[in-house]
Amino acid sequence: MHVAENPFTPSFGEIPAHLAGRNQIIESHSRALQSAHRRPELTSLFSGARGTGKTALLSYLAEVAEQSGWVAVNITALSGMLEDAEIQLRRKAAHLVESNGKLAVKSVGIPDVVSLSIENVQPHTNWRSRMSDLIEQLNDQNIGVLFTVDEIDPTLDEMVQLAAFYQHFVREGRKVALFMAGLPHNISSLLNDKTVSFLRRATHEALGRIPDSEVAAALEKTIRDGNRTVDAEALAEATQAIEGFPYMLQLVGYYAWDENPEARNLGASAIANGIATAQREMTYRVLDATLTELSPGDLRFAVAMLQDEGDSRIADIAARINRTSSMVAQYRKRLIEAGVIGRRARGIVGFDLPYFREYLQEKHANGELLLED
Template sequence: MPRVDPSRANPFRPGFGVSPRVLAGRDELLEEFDTALDEGPGSPLRSILVSGARGMGKTVILNELEEAARVRGWLIIRLPESGGILEELASTILPAQLAELDSERAVRRRVTGARVAGIGSLSTTAQERYEVRENAATLIARLLDVLAGHGTGVLFTLDELQAVDRESVAAFAALYQHLVRDERDVALAAAGLPVGVGQLLQHRGTTFLRRAERVQLGPLSDADVIDAVRRTVEGAGGEISADALAALAESVHGYPYLLQLAGYRAWRESAGGALTPAHVRATSRVVSQRMGRLVHEPALRDLPQAQHSYLVAMAQDDGPSSTGTVAARLGLTAQHANVFRARLIERELILPAGHGLVDYSLPYLRDHLRREAASS
């Protein structure tokens, strides 16, 4: 019986929240964050707010930022997406972290016989120590004291920011702001869908977050896609021609989720041989449809009718649309149409494409809207 070579297993990962085998692009942001961690408290890039469409790689970026902090010996605290953030921190997350740090230190002391500076305030057993409920601020301060002894700090991460209760985010923002003012070694990386993040920042209590570095996660360059696909395929013992790489980059449009999906499908089509343009072309129907179901439909679900109509009017064009023509198609004044245009740009569904032009920012959205129109 032929044995399946495990190294030839499909290396692409078309799922949400799944880190890729090979990360494409994003070097600049990661380098800046590295620098911010090394620079010490006060660096503005220590607070990062990532926004982007579904599948643009937000969760993956948070994972990478966590990794950057982890290799520096920082502690990572993932803030809960539901429930009260401060309550969860005070009741479970921080006590657990403190207890763990203490036991590590206890082990190390036993092994090395050395005394660790600053241990005095943490010298009884974990159980006794954390029976009395203390608030999040006190516990974080204590955690940071311990970490300061190692020259490290805490990175807080928060995913799906658009879905988190605003009051809860505001309460955490206030606490975080104090830590920054006190020049503690803290960093924060949060990610969410564009509109949700925008709305959250309108909230009174989150003013401070408005000063965080805003990163709008955009598409990858074709060169980055090609490089990542080649390394993914070759790293798994496969082969791909230059033509196939070019075809793949063209169908992916720089969209990370599609890179994984098209790569996965093309790999499967190739059935163990070298990947060719024909294998890539065979994926195109599935790629467009899957994109519609998993990305376009959710993105359009809560869209006000007028903005939806604007998108549909754009779908008559095969490339970027003239804003004047779209207004005329809708029977609107240029001024009125501009309101919808601005909202759609805010949602990162369209983007300016040169003077008086707009284009979709999600690949295959045109196809999706045309299919939708044809079936209704």
């Protein structure tokens, strides 16, 4: 029997075969991109911890945009990003016209004949006016320009400039959109920047835990796409191990698939071995990196949570770590923004990042953690 290639995508930034738990976002944003009128979703922020699928979502939405009559300029918040955006826009706009003036790009929403004179957009002017010219020419053909900005870094001047220029384009009535993604603490400090206060009115989507039912559905569909099947019980095991975390979904699926690729059905042992390998990989790629970003104070807070069987009361943590309530509040905020813990109810938090509790327990028992006294 011919078995298909492994259909899972356990690499960062790769668009998965089935984007679990993102239907609502995809629908609302597709509608905004296809609407004749300006909708608020055209300016959106996506925040989420490492491995929650920010880059994959941005890439997916950029594809939707390009099929809906937009040019998507995809950049990462790094120095040189403004220049990068201009180069990309020029290149993509140039590809819209063939030498005979006929359309070269297949997009449904883009008219048959596009005539642009991008070469005439003068280089000896500033970025904003050059971009404004390019956008105007595209808009004249009813082509919009979407900027996707990944890995938001609020300390980068160009990042803030781009947002400010974008606001001008919107004010001038241009057909433009801006989708930005980043770690929660970077998104929240960007929102505190006064020069881009308009972003506080942007649509904000926090990419959190995906419901188990959707995890199971995405796993099963991906396996079926690859022409194989999975036992109901094994599927439930896998879903439980994934804990709603998109990256873990890909890891478990990928390694379970490779256990015995000749067998048509993925059974209990393939899934169990896949889970074990996935957990190790998750430790290397996510847990270690997350740990190094925590301050000794954050760690102290997290370790104090280990004493509770389930969720923890902030009041108990404060008593255990002997810090002022404002310091405790700060540790709590930082841990939430790192995706390590989440708020359960008023004054109650619990671990959110899969396997972080077990990981911390082990490190703590081995005396590997540096906690301030």
